[in-house]
Each structure stands twice: as C-alpha cells, then as structure tokens.
Amino acid sequence: MFFSKTCEYALRAAVFIAQKSEHGRKVGIREIAAGIDSPEPFIAKILQDLSKQGLIQSVKGPTGGFYTDAETRSNTLADIVSAVDGNRLFTGCGLGLKECSASKPCPVHNEFAQIRDRLSDVLHSTPISQFNEQLNLGLSYIKERGF
Amino acid sequence: MFFSKTCEYALRAAVFIAQKSEHGRKVGIREIAAGIDSPEPFIAKILQDLSKQGLIQSVKGPTGGFYTDAETRSNTLADIVSAVDGNRLFTGCGLGLKECSASKPCPVHNEFAQIRDRLSDVLHSTPISQFNEQLNLGLSYIKERGF
DNA sequence: ACAATAAAATACTAAAAACTCTTTTATTAT
DNA sequence: ATAATAAAAGAGTTTTTAGTATTTTATTGT
Numbered sequence: 001m002f003f004s005k006t007c008e009y010a011l012r013a014a015v016f017i018a019q020k021s022e023h024g025r026k027v028g029i030r031e032i033a034a035g036i037d038s039p040e041p042f043i044a045k046i047l048q049d050l051s052k053q054g055l056i057q058s059v060k061g062p063t064g065g066f067y068t069d070a071e072t073r074s075n076t077l078a079d080i081v082s083a084v085d086g087n088r089l090f091t092g093c094g095l096g097l098k099e100c101s102a103s104k105p106c107p108v109h110n111e112f113a114q115i116r117d118r119l120s121d122v123l124h125s126t127p128i129s130q131f132n133e134q135l136n137l138g139l140s141y142i143k144e145r146g147f
Numbered sequence: 148m149f150f151s152k153t154c155e156y157a158l159r160a161a162v163f164i165a166q167k168s169e170h171g172r173k174v175g176i177r178e179i180a181a182g183i184d185s186p187e188p189f190i191a192k193i194l195q196d197l198s199k200q201g202l203i204q205s206v207k208g209p210t211g212g213f214y215t216d217a218e219t220r221s222n223t224l225a226d227i228v229s230a231v232d233g234n235r236l237f238t239g240c241g242l243g244l245k246e247c248s249a250s251k252p253c254p255v256h257n258e259f260a261q262i263r264d265r266l267s268d269v270l271h272s273t274p275i276s277q278f279n280e281q282l283n284l285g286l287s288y289i290k291e292r293g294f
Numbered sequence: 295a296c297a298a299t300a301a302a303a304t305a306c307t308a309a310a311a312a313c314t315c316t317t318t319t320a321t322t323a324t
Numbered sequence: 325a326t327a328a329t330a331a332a333a334g335a336g337t338t339t340t341t342a343g344t345a346t347t348t349t350a351t352t353g354t
Contacts (some may be wrong), residue, residue: 001233001239001240001241001243001259002149002241003243003341004310004341005243005341006341006342008242008243009243010243011242012243015254016336017214020309028299028300028301029300029301029302038295039186039342039343039344040344041343041345042342042344043303045342045343045344047301048302048303051202058300058301058302058351059300059301059350059351060299060300060301060304060350060351060352061208061298061299061300061301061349061350061351061353062299062351062353063300063351063352063353064258064298064299064300064301064350064351064352065300065301066301068246068322070317070335077255080267081352088148089148092148093148094148094149094150094155095155095158095159095289096150096152096155096156096159096292097288097289098148098291099291100288102250104288105288105325106287106288106289107162107277107278107281107282107287107289108224108269108273109270109287110245111273112148112149112266113270114265115265115266115269116148116263116284117258118265119262119297120239121260122211122258122259123261126255126258131254132214134254135254136150140253140254141247141251141253141295142244142253142254142292143244144244144245144246146344151311151312151334152311152312153311153312169319175329175330175331176330176331179331186312186313186314187314188314188315189313189314191310191331191332192313194316194329194331195332195333198331198332199332204331205332205349206320206321206331207319207320207321207322207329207330207331207332207333208319208320208321208322208323208326208328208329208330208331209321209323209329209330210322210323210329210330211321211322211329211330212330212333213331224323230319249300
C-alpha cells in the first residue's frame, strides 16, 4: 500500500525475528520464509541488507541464524522503512514535485502533509518488538494462513 | 509518495486540464507537458488512457486538444488514482498480506486503516477542478519552476 | 582437523514500470 | 478535395524492482 514489496517483506521479517528472538532464540532463513510467507532466497537477500545496516543480528554456522538483541529490537518500523525504501515516504511530494513546500506548495500539500505526518508518527513511535505479545496470542498475523 | 509516477503525472495533468479548460479552452499535449513538467510522449500515453476511461475529453485535428467539461471536471482525485493505480491504495494491506481484515488483522491493521481512510476521504471528496482558482492566483503549483 | 551447517556475497534472470518512437486516424481550414 | 494538425494506436526500449541460483566464508560439534 505505502511500501515496496521488499519493504513489506522486511517489516514482516523484522517483526517475526523480534518475536522469536524475544527469549534468546535464533531463527534460520527457512523458518523465517515459512513464518512470513516469502520466497526464501529473496528474504535472505533482504535480511543480509538489514543485517549490514544493523537492524537485525546474525551468526553463521550450526545453531546460527538471525535474531535481535533488546537494543536492536527497539528500533522502529520507520528505521526499517528508511533502510529499505529510503525517505521518499517521509519527505516526498504527493504529486511528485521535487520542490514542494509550505511556501511553494502543490495543490494537495497541506492535506497530504497531515496524513504523511500521521503515518510518520506511527512508524517512528512503533518499535519492531511492539507486536510480540499479540502475535504470541494469535491476535494478529504476519502470514496468510495456518501457523 | 503514495502514488506511482504515472499516477502523479496523471493527477497533475488532470488538474492542469481542468484549470485551463474551465472557460472552454482546449490544451495540446505540448502545452500540457510543459505545464506540468513531464516527458511529452509519456504524458500523451497516459492521457490516451484517461481519455478512454472518460476522465478527460479530447478532439483530434487542428484546434483540437484535451479538455474537460463541467461534469467530467467534477470527477475526484480518487477517480484518477483508481484509473491509473487501481485500488491497492484503498484496499491493500500495509504489510502486503492478501487476507488482512479487522477479524484477522496484520499488526498495523488498525493504525493504517485510519490513515488510509483519511487519505481516501481526501481523495474522494476532492474534485479535480478544486484547485483552479488557487492555481490561477499562483497560490499553488503543479510544476517545479517558472510559468 | 574436519564435516556439517547456515549466513554472506556475487552474479544472474524475470517481470513490471517508466519512457520513446513510428504509424494511423480523425478533424478542420483552405 | 487536400494539406496541415493533433490525438490514437501500437510497438518498441530502458530502468527499476522482484526474485533465483551458485559460490564463498564463518561457526560449531565431533
């Protein structure tokens, strides 16, 4: 809706990893792909990128996998979005103008700025670990069906 | 930001045409491309599509061009968005899940639904002729510089 | 030390979005 | 009628996004 497909996968994966690693567990790519309904090699690619940017941790080898420590887990959805989609969502103009500001606005500038700011607030104020509990309780989902 | 590039051009062009044709004028592709800062053949393509969908009118030949009659001009920004980008913005899930609803929500479902509904309201309640006056007065812009 | 495991790195293919070019068709003024 | 004009139609190309496959590197249990 608002994000690239890559970013949607990244968000789901980050939330999934945060949930699973809340008590020290690590999860492998296979489990992540299954847990969020994503193509395995594609999410692998995305996770490498997030890992490089410090938004998730990983260890190689047997018993290895991806995880997040408490600090990393407190990064927000906005951090993931910025890392993957850049800041176009937070700074772009609704009609695609490069110069668009309060002093030289596009016709929808003010209305859209409000909406965008609301979205930005939500993303910036939501840590990726925010949903651990509701996911554990089955109150929300990050894959289509089953478990 | 929220729309495809094609859709951004379409919105700017629709608004431009509505403004120019308010008093019966017709505008050619060259003038439109210049007026909204878009590649000429690309906006031509987009306009053909909008025309086919009845969101703008056109006549061929000398003195021809694009215009909108009063009724067409009362179509909303949402009509343009739907015509070009489909309804993914109005119905899609923030995390890309196909099945996402109040009864089986993704973690961000409720927050995002609010934001999406707000955006939807704005788009559905704004006719493409809404900005004619402020554009005439130079209070808002649909191209980068000059005029 | 070494075999097994799992992520990292790299290079690749496929599909979609963005953008261009050429030809055709309709209109109008002469 | 015809020449000029301007959009419609259709068939490209380029770039970006999405997704795959192959090899390398790090870790760990034996």
